[in-house]
Amino acid sequence: MELIQRLRGIAEKSESYFQQFLAKEDLARIDKLAEMARQLDDKESFLKEGLYIGWTQNDMRTHELKDEIVPLLESLWCYYDPESKADEQAVLKAWEAFEEKRMKTLIHCL
Secondary structure, X not given: OHHHHHHHHHHHHOOOHHHHHHHXXXXXXXXXXXXXXXXXXXXXXXXXXXXXXXXXXHHOOHHHHXXXXXXXXXXXXXXXXXXXXXXXXXXXXXXXXXXXXXXXXXXHHO
């Protein structure tokens, strides 16, 4: 998946410790979501469980990102569903929207 390749590149080569750390956390989240998609039987369970996997520290501010996380989860569910036509571009688009909102939210925490 292109998203995983991008995150690996950031985790391995970024000059910013913050970006490296965040990319490693994101890779772990994507791995967890992939495992959940294989184990769960339905999309609704995946959306419910995937929303609170540590998107923010202790998920205290995850609700602020919900509008961006849900489309990301939906695109990942389709990507990992063998019966669906995987659309990697949908995953990337949803990730970019999530990342933009997350950065704005994190900046306000500082």
